[in-house]
Amino acid sequence: MINVSNLRKTFDTIEALKGISFNIQQGECYGLLGPNGAGKTTTISIMSTLLEPNEGKVSIAGYDLKKNPLECKKNIGVVTQEIALYNELSAYDNLQFWGGLYNVPKLELKARIDELLNLFGLLERKNDKVKTYSGGMKRRINIASALLHMPNVLFMDEPTVGIDPQSRNLIFEVVEKLHKEGMTIIYTTHYMEEAERLCNRIGIIDDGIIVAQGTLDELKTSGSMKETVVISFTNLTEKRFTKISNDWNDHQRFDDTIHFFSKNIQGDLSKIILKCNEVGLDILHIDIRKITLETIFLSLTGKHLRDK
Ligand SMILES: Nc1ncnc2c1ncn2[C@@H]1O[C@H](COP(=O)(O)OP(=O)(O)OP(=O)(O)O)[C@@H](O)[C@H]1O
Ligand SMILES: [Mg+2]
Known part of the structure; x- marks a missing residue:
């Protein structure tokens, strides 16, 4: 058409x-x-x-x-x-x-x-x-x-x-x-x-x-990620972020928060937390988000669909 x-x-x-x-x-x-x-x-x-x-x-x-x-x-x-x-x-x-x-x-x-x-x-x-x-x-x-x-x-x-x-x-x-x-x-x-x-x-x-x-289903299954682990920290410095970045490819940083994208959340969650501990990061809050159009957009472009 x-x-x-x-x-x-x-x-x-x-x-x-x-x-x-x-x-x-x-x-x-x-x-x-x-x-x-x-x-x-x-x-x-x-x-x-x-x-x-x-x-x-x-x-x-x-x-x-x-x-x-x-x-x-x-x-x-x-x-x-x-x-x-x-x-x-x-x-x-x-x-x-x-x-x-x-x-x-x-x-x-x-x-x-x-x-x-x-x-x-x-x-x-x-x-x-x-x-x-x-x-x-x-x-x-x-x-x-x-x-x-x-x-x-x-x-x-x-x-x-x-x-x-x-x-x-x-x-x-x-x-x-x-x-x-x-x-x-x-x-x-x-x-x-x-x-x-x-x-x-x-x-x-x-x-x-x-x-x-x-x-929607195709978009949800085609990406490299399934879900997002959103972690806020009290002491996220550039140095600590660089260390985390070296160990985890698929992620985005927003101020004091890092979004980790993962295909296998069960297995990856403990690994992510362990890494954070290793580099001395203090965790303030953890949120696990199901995949949505917003998370797809975020992982593809590094931006939010709307200004928050
Ligand atoms: N007449 C114009 N002259 C100059 N730049 C323009 C003109 N129309 C659009 N643009 C630019 O082209 C880009 C795309 O604009 P467009 O209006 O298509 O975006 P949009 O997706 O409709 O955005 P919004 O959600 O704000 O409506 C923007 O950078 C905008 O500033
Ligand atoms: Mg428009």
């Missing part, structure tokens, strides 16, 4: 995308998971023809994006990261405006708007100006506007950032419903919980490249 091949994009001196490739089958919900500045919006913007890449190809529903942008656009609905709505217009009038842009026939459009307002729980507020809406309500209208022309493919760029839990849950439910009904979805987020809940396949993106991709 969607084919993205070797996308590169540079803004002045910033290399935002360094060769992004992925394929998405019809009916998949594909999650693009990565931290701020990873290149998620740039990728989505190129795929929705808002930006031109320096290199690379995109095809959607069999059409080449460069040669047939109009055919591609007919197939896609885009929920941009920045909400674009007219505050002085009602929700209904906003949707009517967007429906006109998407060339939805007038008669169909009226029924479609009511159907979507109902789906997003805003039918009763449809005549109120958007400026009286909460952030979460605006976001719901913003998503509805991308669905007016019944696209086969939906791009959603961080649709739940900064909104209330009630709106977030409703958005989750709508995404799950659309996915169940067979819509192909690309969902970008920096929340691993969202990618885990909604997406059947996930691409982990960092600094303009996809560092790993697969189903």
Whole structure:
């Protein structure tokens, strides 16, 4: 359904995308998971023809994006990261405006708007100006506007950032419903919980490249690590850390804490503690963490998905 091949994009001196490739089958919900500045919006913007890449190809529903942008656009609905709505217009009038842009026939459009307002729980507020809406309500209208022309493919760029839990849950439910009904979805987020809940396949993106991709199970079993032993120390000096580093390859340091990644936690835990004792480290706290998208991301990039 969607084919993205070797996308590169540079803004002045910033290399935002360094060769992004992925394929998405019809009916998949594909999650693009990565931290701020990873290149998620740039990728989505190129795929929705808002930006031109320096290199690379995109095809959607069999059409080449460069040669047939109009055919591609007919197939896609885009929920941009920045909400674009007219505050002085009602929700209904906003949707009517967007429906006109998407060339939805007038008669169909009226029924479609009511159907979507109902789906997003805003039918009763449809005549109120958007400026009286909460952030979460605006976001719901913003998503509805991308669905007016019944696209086969939906791009959603961080649709739940900064909104209330009630709106977030409703958005989750709508995404799950659309996915169940067979819509192909690309969902970008920096929340691993969202990618885990909604997406059947996930691409982990960092600094303009996809560092790993697969189903959640594939991602969990493909890495070198199974679990993480997180140990905080009271006296972690550079010298002691160097000694530990020499003995344990797969680890990351954060201030007074070291994350040790291990395939065999049963066997390795006592070895790790023994090493710490040997180099004179005083242990403050030990935490054993199951493998999650966060630990996968951490071990691949040395960074947290979100600033803590
Ligand atoms: N119009 C632009 N001009 C200059 N640099 C840009 C522009 N758009 C994006 N960038 C840079 O490209 C990189 C990727 O940005 P992008 O917006 O794609 O990241 P993102 O993954 O969407 O991040 P976020 O989670 O914060 O939305 C960043 O370093 C960003 O500063
Ligand atoms: Mg973004």
